[in-house]
Amino acid sequence: MQALLDAIAAAPLPTEACRIFHGRGGLNPGCEGWTLDAYPPVWVFTSFEPADDALLAAVHQALQARWATLAPGAALHWVYQCRHPQQRETRTMAGQVPEPHVVQEDGARYLVHVLRGQNHGLFLDMAEGRRWVQRHAAQHPGLRVLNLFAYTCAFSVAALRAGAAQVVNVDMAGGALATGRQNHRLNGLEAGALFWDHDIFSSWGKITRHGPYGLVIIDPPSYQKGSFVATKDYARLLRRLPDLLAPGGHALLCLNAPELDSAFLHQQVQEQAPTLQFVERLANPATFADAQPERALKVLVYREAG
Template sequence: MQALLDAIAAMPLPGDAQRIFHGRGGRHPGCEQWVLDAYPPVFVLTSFAPVGDAQLAAAGAALQARWDVLAPGRPLDWVFQHRGAGQAETRLMAGSVPEPHVVTEAGARYLVHVLRGQNHGLFLDMAEGRRWVREFAAAFSAREGRGARVLNLFAYTCAFSVAALLGGAAHAVNIDMARGALATGQQNHRLNGIASGAGVLPPGRPKAKTAPLGGSGPREAGERGGNFLAHDIFSSWGKITRGGPYDLVIIDPPSYQKGSFVATKDYARILRRLPALLADGGHALLCLNAPELGMDFLRRQVSEQAPDLAFVQRVANPAAFADVDEDRALKVAVFRKGA
């Protein structure tokens, strides 16, 4: 684990939430099991293989030594998580975790929860995707003289929606089956001074009118807004389509979630619907986080199921997530409808 210890010894004081060490990328032989993330003020060390007490003690000592240099007099807060066989065991190793725990990224604020579950509320590898969405929304507004309409499928905690609305989008519709995740998404909107629909709406309920919420941000609450719909996407196409057409559709599904989404089978089902959801000239941000499926899978699926869409670019992953095989890493691709 020497490469991990070296990375800790050289790390700067983290401001935004970010990855510090990415052993999973295969660029540090012998350290493939290790990942270190910063959700300031908390560090989260994750191992994808069993770990002995001596290894944990070495990691803890390295973190403490570096922290004493970076933040003398301040207590070190760190969490360890072991992942294996689809389950996660999490331990608070030192210090404490704020409650609520709010982190920043490029000026935006997000609520996270590092002591429960494998997903902490903000996917750090998608930072460049969120940056692209924010810049797209800003450029669209400047060019068209109006804010973009955005559809965020598999929205999770709605970080893409926050990025779009902070960039100047007029409205974002967030759809996910997980009501708890959408409730966190609504809190993320509040944290950034963005208006949102009044509550998470279950299937069959009409959309609430956008209402202003408290908070501060680059625009007054009420100018921009979002809605949160707890729907099964595959049984709600009528409702989703009626809300369009959209200037940007974001699709960031799980790669494999039994009973919900399997990329090899279900991505095609979504792509068939995509042209009808997009306005002429509209863009789609398609995400795929399946190591066994490369960019060729995504581009082939679009070519077969939505031939009206043209490939524009692949959004680069954050430098901290460098991989020996970029086709194995997270894929984020931009497509455009029409000329």
């Protein structure tokens, strides 16, 4: 537990959404089940194993002491979430969560819901992916982007803020896309964004007709029963890429399945879309350092020849 408490004691005043402690990375023995995130003004402590009262009291004491130093006189707001299969719960431990709860990242604003479900609306480990999209869009004026498995459309916000001409956001979850629309409104980016609540695998005709695209982003769930299973469905996505990409276009391929390494993606691309050329693998945020990088998030950039 000491590594967690030390991270809290050294935490800077969070002004943007970020991870503070990543026990899941395996670099702090005994802390593998814990993470601490900042969604200002709220701290979110997540445990993947049941947390007893003594642990929660220690976290509270540490947060309270650090907050008194960082923001003297300000109220402490923190949330505890347990993700153990037998003890799933989320509760406010101190203060309150603002409604609406809007956080920032690199100047962009995003709506989050830390009390609702396991996914809070903004995947913090994908911050470098969003930065890459923003840089890429800035370097390619008029870029047309296809954002598959768009979720709450953070990639779209990043692209449009940097000057992309249009982003097509596709996700079968209408609720997530509704939040995506709100994210675009928060950033004054309502023009240029399309939102299609479609099953991607039954919508290729519409998606292809709207192309070609200078950038295709594929960020699927690692496993979602009845929707997407990476070991069999990623290939179905990749074989469509040559028809979707404009000559010289790029693909951002994401995979967050611990059991599948980057070699899996490389092999899939070689088999299903051999005209694509590997460019680079993006580094994850430093706060997500992992003792086994191949188990962590993989984000690969490819380019269509031409």
